[in-house]
Amino acid sequence: MHIKELACNTKMKIVSWNVNGIRACIKNGFKESVKSINPDILCLQETKLSDKFQLEMPELPIGTWNNAERKGYSGTAILSKQNPISSSIGIGIAEHERLDYRQEWDKDFLSYLKKLEKKKPVIACGDLNVAHKEIDLKNPKSNWNKTAGFTEKECKGMDNIINNGFIDTFRYFYPKEVRYSWWSYMFDARNKNIGWRIDYFIVSQSLKSRLKSAFILDKVLGSDHCPVGIEIG
DSSP: EEEEEEEESSSEEEEEEEOOSHHHHHHHHHHHHHHHHHSSSEEEEEEOOOOOOOOOOOOOOOOOOOOOOSSSOOOEEEEEESOOEEESSOOSSSOGGGHHHHHHHHHHHHHHHHHHHHHHEEEEEEOSOOOSGGGSSSHHHHTTSSSSSSSHHHHHHHHHHHTEEEEHHHHHOOOTTOOOEEEESSHHHHHHEEEEEEEEEEEEEEGGGGEEEEEEOTTOOSSSBBEEEEEOO
């Protein structure tokens, strides 16, 4: 995880994308898609890098990479047009036991966001691995409390974030629109639009007046996730 402070800009487009392997995504049009989207900041998840990797992107020359310790797992990056004022990695919490990891992570993540808010408003983004409401997945009844990502405990974790002063930006603009950001590679799910909305931009309530738009770029291919983003000004 990367947390960055950037110099204030009049208007910024910030995009998040779980690329599910940056090398594979590049072979499937990553660079061309990013050029077309033209973000000011691009936040990547699941880069799946364990060694030094050079990405030539003149449009986003500033990069901070947090590679996975195990080959083929996780990894994040932030690419931007501007130099950050400061950057740091991690939330300062040791990893919990896997059985209780999600619940503890939700609490620690919210605590960390509130800590950051004491300094300035927060924008958090990424694949949060939870479909918050029934509208956020194709088959809610058959998945409820049976499938990871749509259990009562996980949804309550997201409730706590929203109820403690944060905005789910896509739902702020589109409270009733059915859109997804992830589709299984199996059963031709993407072509059938059998998906889940599990990629988010969460922002402090104090940024509400500066939100200009939120979007899901579900026509952009290259990963089992699509890019999501906001414009803020």
